[in-house]
Each structure stands twice: as structure tokens, then as C-alpha cells.
Amino acid sequence: MPLIDLANPTRFLNLSGKLLPWLAAATAIAFAVGSVQVAGAPDDYQQGATAKIMFVHVPNAWLAMFVWVVMSAAALGTLVWRHPLADVAAKAAAPLGAAFTFIALVTGSLWGRPMWGTYWVWDARLTSVLVLFLMYLGLIALWRTVDDPSRAGRAAAILTLVGAINLPIIKFSVDWWNTLHQPASVFRAGGPTMSASFLVPLLVMALAFTLLFLTLHLAAMRNEILRRRVRTLQMMQAQSAVGA
Amino acid sequence: MTALGALLVRDMRLSIRIGGGALMGVLFFLIVVTLTPLAIGPDLALLARIGPAILWLGALLASLLTLDRLLSADHDDGSLDLVLMGRAPLELAVVTKALAHWLTTGLPLVIAAPVLGLFLNLSPAAIGAVMLTLLVGTPALTCTGLIGAALAVALRRGGLLLPVLVLPLTVPVLVFGVSAANAAVVGPVPFGTPFTILCAVTLVGLVVGPFAAAAALRHGME
Numbered sequence: 412m413p414l415i416d417l418a419n420p421t422r423f424l425n426l427s428g429k430l431l432p433w434l435a436a437a438t439a440i441a442f443a444v445g446s447v448q449v450a451g452a453p454d455d456y457q458q459g460a461t462a463k464i465m466f467v468h469v470p471n472a473w474l475a476m477f478v479w480v481v482m483s484a485a486a487l488g489t490l491v492w493r494h495p496l497a498d499v500a501a502k503a504a505a506p507l508g509a510a511f512t513f514i515a516l517v518t519g520s521l522w523g524r525p526m527w528g529t530y531w532v533w534d535a536r537l538t539s540v541l542v543l544f545l546m547y548l549g550l551i552a553l554w555r556t557v558d559d560p561s562r563a564g565r566a567a568a569i570l571t572l573v574g575a576i577n578l579p580i581i582k583f584s585v586d587w588w589n590t591l592h593q594p595a596s597v598f599r600a601g602g603p604t605m606s607a608s609f610l611v612p613l614l615v616m617a618l619a620f621t622l623l624f625l626t627l628h629l630a631a632m633r634n635e636i637l638r639r640r641v642r643t644l645q646m647m648q649a650q651s652a653v654g655a
Numbered sequence: 656m657t658a659l660g661a662l663l664v665r666d667m668r669l670s671i672r673i674g675g676g677a678l679m680g681v682l683f684f685l686i687v688v689t690l691t692p693l694a695i696g697p698d699l700a701l702l703a704r705i706g707p708a709i710l711w712l713g714a715l716l717a718s719l720l721t722l723d724r725l726l727s728a729d730h731d732d733g734s735l736d737l738v739l740m741g742r743a744p745l746e747l748a749v750v751t752k753a754l755a756h757w758l759t760t761g762l763p764l765v766i767a768a769p770v771l772g773l774f775l776n777l778s779p780a781a782i783g784a785v786m787l788t789l790l791v792g793t794p795a796l797t798c799t800g801l802i803g804a805a806l807a808v809a810l811r812r813g814g815l816l817l818p819v820l821v822l823p824l825t826v827p828v829l830v831f832g833v834s835a836a837n838a839a840v841v842g843p844v845p846f847g848t849p850f851t852i853l854c855a856v857t858l859v860g861l862v863v864g865p866f867a868a869a870a871a872l873r874h875g876m877e
Contacts, residue, residue: 490874545823552819557810565874566806570820573802573867580827
């Protein structure tokens with residue numbers, strides 16, 4: 412089905428309403444499988460059991476960047492095609508992205524304490540992710556400043572695209588600078604450096620968190636559409652009350 | 656071209672005369688740099704060590720202070736609508752306004768930096784390095800701020816939002832500006848390495864800023 416068919420919010424509500432329970436079930440199953448696998452994963456020979464923080468930290472860090480990519484795609488949808496659901500998607504994604512980034516930062520610093528001896532260091536990867544978090548908060552502030560959603564949508568779209576410049580900096584910061592944060596070990600030229608006993612649970616957990624994002628995102632988009640309908644109804648009601 | 660020239664002259668005149676904020680930024684810069692040693696304590700060795708960072712932070716905050724003037728006054732009196740409807744390409748008109756803004760608020764910061772550097776016990780080499788990095792870096796700050804100013808002017812009540820939107824985007828300029836200035840003083844990296852990256856960041860800002868700002872104005876004002 413072409414994307415333009417989803418431009419009708421009612422059709423989108425129908426379809427997403429049917430899709431949502433399946434997505435939620437898939438998320439629950441993926442988390443169940445992932446938890447079993449994580450529990451079965453061996454302890455790291457150097458880090459011991461603390462290495463298991465990785466199974467929460469890494470998927471959240473991936474999603475922190477992935478959500479901004481989703482918002483950038485939605486921003487293009489807003490600016491180029493004027494797709495009516497694009498700014499709904501962008502608005503619904505911003506708080507989710509901020510939450511994933513926050514979890515990545517918190518789990519990372521909890522992991523850093525036993526391993527590096529400190530909760531926080533100002534190295535390139537940590538700083539650029541913190542900047543990403545601040546940009547998410549700025550974007551949410553922008554959405555909350557303007558009362559007209561379509562106008563806020565276009566402003567947020569431009570800011571999202573400008574902010575997307577930060578994404579490659581985050582991705583490659585560990586290669587460009589000698590950081591305390593370890594370099595990429597899964598998506599790298601020459602294949603993963605991780606053993607399968609860690610890699611498989613990690614990928615399952617990444618899938619689970621991605622499904623969680625999709626579920627929450629769809630639900631948040633539905634809420635946003637309904638919220639806008641309520642707003643329009645309230646405005647019509649207020650107008651007719653004045654007219655009477 | 657004459658229209659753009661007229662716009663440049665007009666903007667510079669407006670910001671220099673009564674009601675314009677041309678010297679407000681420098682004054683703010685002076686105050687921030689005066690307050691820092693009061694907070695840290697008058698340890699001259701320490702001040703010389705962190706002086707470049709203080710100067711850069713002060714300049715960053717001072718350039719933020721005057722950003723609100725870049726477009727909002729023109730929006731209030733309606734001349735921004737004339738610029739939007741004019742025959743000159745909006746991107747170039749926006750660049751012209753940014754240039755006028757930089758000449759009246761950014762360049763004075765660069766000129767004031769040596770005097771403030773003396774307050775902070777900086778060596779002549781360090782003062783030169785800070786001036787050079789500020790000269791290259793402040794246009795990038797203006798261009799980043801231009802995006803924020805365009806977004807803020809398109810939205811009502813945007814002024815409060817402006818620093819929150821702009822500051823995260825200025826991180827690369829600050830990082831490489833300060834590291835280049837420090838490299839000239841203490842090393843160990845040669846001055847050229849961070850300085851060329853700072854130049855690259857500025858060039859990227861000069862390209863991205865006007866287009867994003869023009870897009871924000873077009874989408875926001877319709």
C-alpha cells in the first residue's frame with residue numbers, strides 16, 4: 412500500500428488499531444526470549460556480570476540515534492511532501508527518543524562506575540550523546556511553545572534536519588577520537604568482534620527494544636491524532652458559542 | 656546587488672544608532688569576564704590556564720544575547736515581510752542580515768578580546784590565538800544563531816526558546832575554538848590541527864545556516 416493512502420487519519424487509525432495488539436504481543440515475546448537469553452549468557456571473563464548492562468545499554472543507544480533518523484525522515488515528509496501524518500509522527504517520536512537517550516546515558520554511567528571508576532567522563536562519545544539528549548529536549552520545548560501544530564511541525568522539521576548533522580558525529584566519534592568509550596564492535600567493517608554467546612542475546616534485545624519503540628510510537632501517534640481532533644472540536648464549540 | 660547593499664547599510668546603521676544593540680554584546684562580554692575571576696579567585700596562574708576557555712564562553716554567551724535582535728525587530732515593524740517579498744533571493748538577503756549583525760556584534764567581541772585577555776593574565780601568544788579563533792569562530796556562531804532566530808521569529812513567544820535551540824548546535828564551534836586556542840598555549844597538539852577543523856565547521860555553518868534560516872522563514876511566515 413502506498414504511503415499516501417495513510418494520509419487519511421481515519422484510515423491510519425483503523426489500520427494502526429488492528430496492528431497495535433500484534434505489535435505489542437511481538438514486543439512482549441521478544442522481551443521474554445531476550446531475557447531468557449541474557450540470563451543464559453556467560454559472564455565476561457574480565458567484567459563479570461556487569462557486562463550484562465550491555466544488553467540494555469547498547470539497544471537504547473542504537474535507538475537514541477534511530478529515533479532521530481525516523482524524525483528526520485518524518486521532517487522530510489513534512490517539508491517536501493506535506494504529508495499530514497508526518498508531523499504527527501515526528502511529534503510522537505521526540506519524547507520516546509529523549510527517553511531512550513536518557514536510559515542509554517544512565518545505564519552507560521552505571522556501567523562506567525565499576526569499569527572506568529567514574530560515572531562520567533567528557534569523552535567524545537558521551538558528550539555527543541549528551542548533546543543529542545539536549546537537542547531532544549529543545550525539540551520537545553519547541554513543540555510545547557507553539558499552539559498551532561502545523562506551524563510547530565514545520566519549525567521542528569527544520570530543526571530536526573539541522574540536528575541530524577550530529578548523528579554521524581556520534582556514530583564515528585569513537586573512530587575519530589581516541590576515547591575511553593570502546594570502538595564499535597558489532598556494525599563494523601570485517602564483521603562483529605563479539606562472540607556469538609553475546610551477539611545473539613544482544614541482537615534479540617535490540618529487536619525487542621525496536622519493537623517496543625514501534626508499539627509506543629504507533630500508540631503515541633494515535634493519541635496525538637485524537638488530541639488534535641479534540642482540539643478542533645473544542646475550537647469549533649467555542650466558535651459556535653461565540654456566534655450564538 | 657544594490658538591494659542587498661542597501662540592506663547591509665541599513666542594518667548596520669540601525670544597530671549602531673539609538674535602540675540598536677551593537678555594543679550591548681561587548682558590554683555583556685566584559686561583565687562575564689569580570690565576574691569569572693571573582694567566582695574562581697584571583698589566582699593568576701589558574702586564570703592564564705583557563706583564560707582562553709573563559710573568553711570563548713563569554714563570547715558565546717554575548718553572541719547569544721544579541722541574537723534576538725537579528726530578525727525580531729524587523730518582524731515587528733514589518734520590514735521582514737518586504738525582504739521576504741523582495742526580488743533578491745531570500746538566502747542572500749538572510750546572509751546579508753547575518754553579515755551586518757556579525758560586523759556590529761561579532762567583530763567587536765573579537766576586538767575586545769585582547770583587552771579582556773590582559774585581565775586574565777594571558778600571554779601575547781595566547782591572546783593572538785584566542786583572537787584568531789574568535790575571528791574564525793564567531794561567524795559560525797552568527798550563522799547557527801541565524802537558524803534559531805529564524806525559527807524563533809516564525810513562532811510567537813520564540814524568544815525564550817532561542818538559547819535552548821541554539822546552544823546545543825554551537826558545541827563543535829566551542830570545542831574546536833577552545834582546543835585550538837589551548838593548543839597554541841600548552842600544546843601538545845599543533846595549533847593547525849584543531850584550527851583547520853574550526854575553519855571547516857565555520858564553512859559548514861556558512862552553507863547550512865542561510866538555507867535553513869530561509870526555509871524556516873518561508874515556512875513560518877506564510
